[in-house]
Amino acid sequence: MTQQSSVLYDVPGPRQRRITLFGSVAALIGLLVGAYFLIYQPLDETGQFSMELWGPLIDPGNENFALVWERLGVGIRNTLIAAALAIVTSLVVGTLLAVLRIQLKGLAQRRYAGLAPQLAYLLRGLNLTLSVVTRFCVEVFRGLPVVITIFFVARGFPEFGITFDNLWYLVIGLTIYNSVVIAEILRSGMQGLAGGQAEAAAAIGLAPLQTTRMILLPQAFRIMLPALISQLVVVLKDTSLGFIISYEETLNIGKQIIGVLDNPIQVYTVLAVLFIAVNYSLSKLAQAVQRRLSRGRRAADTPAQPPAAALASQARISEANGDS
Amino acid sequence: MSVLIDKFDVFASGFWLTLQICFLAAIGALILGSVVAVLRISPVPPLRALGTAYVNTFRNLPLTIVMFFAAFGLPALGSNADFLRIPGLDIVFSRLGTDLPYFRFALIALVLYTAAFVCEALRSGVNAVPAGQAEAARSLGLTFIQNLRHVVLPQSWTASVVPLGSVIIAMIKNSALIGFFGVIGDLSQTADQLTSAGGEPFIPVAIGISIGYLIMTVPLGALLDRVERRQAVAR
Numbered sequence: 262m263t264q265q266s267s268v269l270y271d272v273p274g275p276r277q278r279r280i281t282l283f284g285s286v287a288a289l290i291g292l293l294v295g296a297y298f299l300i301y302q303p304l305d306e307t308g309q310f311s312m313e314l315w316g317p318l319i320d321p322g323n324e325n326f327a328l329v330w331e332r333l334g335v336g337i338r339n340t341l342i343a344a345a346l347a348i349v350t351s352l353v354v355g356t357l358l359a360v361l362r363i364q365l366k367g368l369a370q371r372r373y374a375g376l377a378p379q380l381a382y383l384l385r386g387l388n389l390t391l392s393v394v395t396r397f398c399v400e401v402f403r404g405l406p407v408v409i410t411i412f413f414v415a416r417g418f419p420e421f422g423i424t425f426d427n428l429w430y431l432v433i434g435l436t437i438y439n440s441v442v443i444a445e446i447l448r449s450g451m452q453g454l455a456g457g458q459a460e461a462a463a464a465i466g467l468a469p470l471q472t473t474r475m476i477l478l479p480q481a482f483r484i485m486l487p488a489l490i491s492q493l494v495v496v497l498k499d500t501s502l503g504f505i506i507s508y509e510e511t512l513n514i515g516k517q518i519i520g521v522l523d524n525p526i527q528v529y530t531v532l533a534v535l536f537i538a539v540n541y542s543l544s545k546l547a548q549a550v551q552r553r554l555s556r557g558r559r560a561a562d563t564p565a566q567p568p569a570a571a572l573a574s575q576a577r578i579s580e581a582n583g584d585s
Numbered sequence: 586m587s588v589l590i591d592k593f594d595v596f597a598s599g600f601w602l603t604l605q606i607c608f609l610a611a612i613g614a615l616i617l618g619s620v621v622a623v624l625r626i627s628p629v630p631p632l633r634a635l636g637t638a639y640v641n642t643f644r645n646l647p648l649t650i651v652m653f654f655a656a657f658g659l660p661a662l663g664s665n666a667d668f669l670r671i672p673g674l675d676i677v678f679s680r681l682g683t684d685l686p687y688f689r690f691a692l693i694a695l696v697l698y699t700a701a702f703v704c705e706a707l708r709s710g711v712n713a714v715p716a717g718q719a720e721a722a723r724s725l726g727l728t729f730i731q732n733l734r735h736v737v738l739p740q741s742w743t744a745s746v747v748p749l750g751s752v753i754i755a756m757i758k759n760s761a762l763i764g765f766f767g768v769i770g771d772l773s774q775t776a777d778q779l780t781s782a783g784g785e786p787f788i789p790v791a792i793g794i795s796i797g798y799l800i801m802t803v804p805l806g807a808l809l810d811r812v813e814r815r816q817a818v819a820r
Contacts, residue, residue, distance in 0.1 A: 268719045268723075269626060269628075269719050269729060269733065270628040271723060273628060281629050281630070281631070284629075288631075289631075299662070303661070303663045304662065307661060309661060400803055400806075403802075403806070404758075405758070406757075406759065406762075406798060408761045408762050408765070408773060409794065409795070409798065412773070413776075416780060417787060417788075420787045420788070494645075498645075498646075498648075499647070501649045502762075504649065512647075512650070525657040526658055526661055529650060529653050529654055532650060533650050536647060536650060537641070537642060537646060540644075540646075541641060541645045544645065
């Protein structure tokens with residue numbers, strides 16, 4: 262990144278560096294003064310910096326400290342449980358869905374010439390229906406906000422007399438959305454592979470399903486690993502939506518603490534720091550994996566870059582991770 | 586199913602409100618995101634650090650927390666976000682001018698959160714411009730601003746339009762959260778209100794709400810796919 266953006270300007274000389282230094286010191290002082298009057302003073306006036314509000318969170322000697330962190334620990338554990346379950350189920354369902362869609366696409370060309378005409382038409386009709394249905398599901402669930410999906414799951418299942426724990430509503434809601442996204446990531450990874458891969462597999466006599474399972478899918482996983490990891494970060498962030506169905510995850514516990522101690526700003530600051538720390542390290546992990554993979558490819562002297570199409574869609578998908 | 590027809594005006598007004606906040610938030614996020622993107626590629630190291638810190642913070646926070654901060658932090662600062670009561674704008678976007686500040690809080694949260702992703706989309710476009718272009722511009726003696734303005738940005742636009750589009754789609758979906766943060770009458774809150782308070786049957790309401798969101802996201806997604814395919818051919 263640095264080397265790419267430094268292409269935009271010359272390396273600053275001594276004069277430029279001096280100007281930068283003085284300018285930043287002046288700007289820093291200006292900012293500090295502004296922050297004092299606009300942020301510190303109003304907060305201080307309402308007593309937001311008092312130990313009464315911060316104590317339970319940061320002072321081990323405080324009477325509430327142990328209880329608060331025990332509750333937060335429960336919340337964090339619940340968040341991690343929900344995230345882990347949602348990640349596993351979305352990966353499994355997403356992979357199956359991707360394989361199914363690829364298979365259906367392959368079968369769409371088949372005419373079943375050896376079978377009786379009626380049976381052949383039946384099979385082709387079944388095939389067509391299935392691909393229309395999966396396509397429809399993908400478009401719908403990819404286009405719906407995940408909050409709405411979770412909300413609908415939590416409201417809709419009891420409507421049919423099926424009730425679970427809140428945990429499962431959250432996991433199902435997250436799985437519906439994320440498995441569709443993961444399926445699309447994997448599918449674009451498989452379609453972005455060079456055509457020779459599938460052709461070579463067919464030439465050595467692999468069945469279509471074998472081709473997908475043994476040739477296409479492993480390569481797609483490899484190429485799309487960074488996009489997959491950032492999608493998993495999204496899942497972790499999205500578990501915070503559990504609060505709308507009152508699942509006891511971190512934010513919900515935070516709300517309960519606020520209800521007792523009445524210190525929203527302090528609690529949310531601590532939670533924000535927690536979330537940033539965990540998600541930032543996960544994103545760094547994704548970058549490290551990406552670097553390692555591209556090095557591995559070069560070292561193995563296979564084609565140096567994944568196909569352009571796969572890269573483009575991967576860029577698009579990883580940019581799309583704006584989902585809360 | 587009759588609820589879909591009887592309460593059509595409720596659905597329509599919910600849709601309209603969601604559309605309003607998405608429109609405003611998209612404009613705000615594009616402006617703020619461009620500023621952050623310029624900071625992140627600027628020649629001044631402290632500004633670069635500032636931009637990077639902004640992006641890392643907001644990309645790694647759940648939107649929920651950003652919303653909570655807007656809803657609790659701004660009042661604690663003694664602000665009702667009144668600076669968003671822009672005269673003229675509040676005629677079209679009536680919620681900007683009301684005394685209930687939650688629409689403005691939600692708008693601020695959405696803008697702050699989305700700007701980080703807009704910045705990354707723009708920057709990926711800038712990085713996609715071949716290095717030789719900027720080097721040639723520099724060797725002609727163009728300054729950083731001239732370089733961006735005349736050489737790099739016009740070419741980066743093609744590469745960033747698709748990521749930008751996905752960011753906007755994600756933002757539309759994220760806007761569903763505002764109904765759970767005190768904004769009354771948007772699509773997601775309409776769902777809650779009709780089913781729990783209004784006692785309407787669940788399935789038709791769910792279908793109506795889903796259609797409302799899909800109208801916004803699916804055509805935009807299809808358009809992006811088209812643009813992407815055309816770009817792939819052009820390349």
